[in-house]
Amino acid sequence: MHSTLSSYDLASLGWDDFFSASFGNHADGDSAAQPGRVTRVDRARVTVLTADGPEHAVLSPTLLAAAAEDPTGQPCTGDWVVVRRWPDGRVSAEAVLPRRTVFLRASGNSRLSKGQVLAANIDTVMVTEGLQPEPDLGRIERLLALAWQNGAEPVIVLTKADLAGDAEMLVSDVAAAAPGAAVYAVSAVTGEGMDALAPYLAPGRTVALLGPSGAGKSTLTNALAAVDVMVTRAPRADHKGRHTTVHRELVVLPGGGMVIDTPGLRSIGLWDANEGLDRVFTDIDELAAQCRFADCGHRSEPGCAVLAAVDAGELAERRLTSWHKLQREMIWIASRTDARLRAEQAQKWIRISRESRRSGRIRP
Numbered sequence: 566m567h568s569t570l571s572s573y574d575l576a577s578l579g580w581d582d583f584f585s586a587s588f589g590n591h592a593d594g595d596s597a598a599q600p601g602r603v604t605r606v607d608r609a610r611v612t613v614l615t616a617d618g619p620e621h622a623v624l625s626p627t628l629l630a631a632a633a634e635d636p637t638g639q640p641c642t643g644d645w646v647v648v649r650r651w652p653d654g655r656v657s658a659e660a661v662l663p664r665r666t667v668f669l670r671a672s673g674n675s676r677l678s679k680g681q682v683l684a685a686n687i688d689t690v691m692v693t694e695g696l697q698p699e700p701d702l703g704r705i706e707r708l709l710a711l712a713w714q715n716g717a718e719p720v721i722v723l724t725k726a727d728l729a730g731d732a733e734m735l736v737s738d739v740a741a742a743a744p745g746a747a748v749y750a751v752s753a754v755t756g757e758g759m760d761a762l763a764p765y766l767a768p769g770r771t772v773a774l775l776g777p778s779g780a781g782k783s784t785l786t787n788a789l790a791a792v793d794v795m796v797t798r799a800p801r802a803d804h805k806g807r808h809t810t811v812h813r814e815l816v817v818l819p820g821g822g823m824v825i826d827t828p829g830l831r832s833i834g835l836w837d838a839n840e841g842l843d844r845v846f847t848d849i850d851e852l853a854a855q856c857r858f859a860d861c862g863h864r865s866e867p868g869c870a871v872l873a874a875v876d877a878g879e880l881a882e883r884r885l886t887s888w889h890k891l892q893r894e895m896i897w898i899a900s901r902t903d904a905r906l907r908a909e910q911a912q913k914w915i916r917i918s919r920e921s922r923r924s925g926r927i928r929p
C-alpha cells in the first residue's frame with residue numbers, strides 16, 4: 566500500500582537523466598537540496614515524494630515571485646521540484662524543473678493568458694468518459710487534441726461497462742472519433758477490462774485521468790490502487806457530475822505506476838493545439854487531399870471530397886461540424902494570444918525536437 570512506504574526509489578517515480586541533468590544545474594553542490602515529485606498542491610504548499618518519503622514543502626519566495634509573473638510556472642501535480650531542507654527543519658520548494666510534458670488548456674481567466682497547467686510530466690492521458698450516459702464525442706476530440714499537442718499519448722477509457730446496454734457499438738463510435746488512439750471499455754465495479762490498462766502503469770510511468778465529473782476517475786483510481794485513496798460519489802446515485810474531487814492528486818500504485826486523479830473538467834478550451842487537431846482529424850485530413858481546391862474549407866466548395874464523404878455516409882456529419890468548430894476556436898485563440906507570449910512559452914516548455922517538427926507550419 567503506497568502510504569505505508571517510507572522511502573521511494575526515484576526511478577519508479579519517473580526520475581531519469583532528463584530531470585537529473587536540470588536538477589544538477591539548479592542545485593549544484595547544495596547538499597540540503599533533493600528532488601521531489603509533487604503529488605498535491607494546496608495554495609502555497611506542496612506535498613512531494615522524495616527519496617526519504619512524503620514531505621510538505623512551502624513555496625520559496627523566488628518560486629512565488631516566478632509564479633506571480635507566469636502562472637504556468639507554479640508547481641503542478643506531477644512536477645519535479647527542488648526541495649530544500651533548512652537547518653530549522655523547514656522544507657521548501659525552490660524551483661520547478663523543466664517539464665517533459667505538460668497538459669495545458671485555455672483558461673477563461675485572462676490573467677492566465679498562457680493557459681492553465683492541468684498536469685505535468687505525464688506519459689499517458691486517459692481520456693475518461695462513462696458509457697452511461699453515452700460518451701460525449703466532441704469532448705473526447707478536444708481532450709485528444711490537447712493530449713497529442715502536449716506530447717502525452719492519449720488513450721480513451723470508457724468506464725461503467727457494467728451499465729452499458731451496447732458497449733460494443735459505443736466503443737466503435739468512440740474509435741471513429743479517435744483515429745490513432747486505443748479505446749478501452751472497463752468497469753471498476755466488476756473489474757472487466759481493467760487488465761488492459763496495466764501496460765500504461767509500469768513502474769515510473771505516469772497516467773493522468775481527465776474527463777467530466779461523474780465519469781468515474783476517482784473510482785478507477787481506487788480500483789487501480791486497490792485501496793480507497795480518493796473520495797468518490799456514493800454508488801447507485803444518479804450519474805450526473807457533482808464535482809466530488811476538488812484537487813489533483815498523484816497516487817503511487819502498488820505495482821509502481823502513478824495515476825493523477827483530477828477534478829471533473831467543466832470546459833476544455835483548446836490551447837495552441839493545431840498539431841493536435843490534425844492528429845485527431847486524420848480522416849478529414851486524408852479526404853481533404855482529394856478536394857479540388859487546396860485551401861478548401863469543406864463548407865460548400867465544388868469538388869469537396871469531405872462533403873462528398875458526408876453525403877455518401879462515409880464520414881459522420883457530426884465529425885465535420887466538430888472539426889469546423891474546433892478550427893474556429895483555434896483561430897480565435899491564435900488571434901487573442903500575443904505572439905511574443907506564445908514564442909516565450911514554446912521556448913520554455915516545448916522541447917527542441919518538437920520545435921523543429923513544428924517550424925515551417927503555417928497557422929490558419
Ligand SMILES: Nc1nc2c(ncn2[C@@H]2O[C@H](COP(=O)(O)OP(=O)(O)OP(=O)(O)O)[C@@H](O)[C@H]2O)c(=O)[nH]1
Binds near residue numbers: 728753782784797
Ligand atoms: N456501475 C458503475 N459505476 C461506476 C463505475 N465507475 C464509477 N461509478 C460510479 O460513478 C459515480 C461517479 O464516480 P466518481 O469516481 O466519483 O467520478 P469522478 O470522475 O471522480 O467525478 P469527479 O470527482 O466529480 O470529477 C459514482 O457513483 C461511482 O460509484 C463503474 O465502473 N461501474
Ligand SMILES: [Mg+2]
Binds near residue numbers: 784
Ligand atoms: Mg473524482
Ligand SMILES: [Zn+2]
Binds near residue numbers: 861862863864872
Ligand atoms: Zn473540401
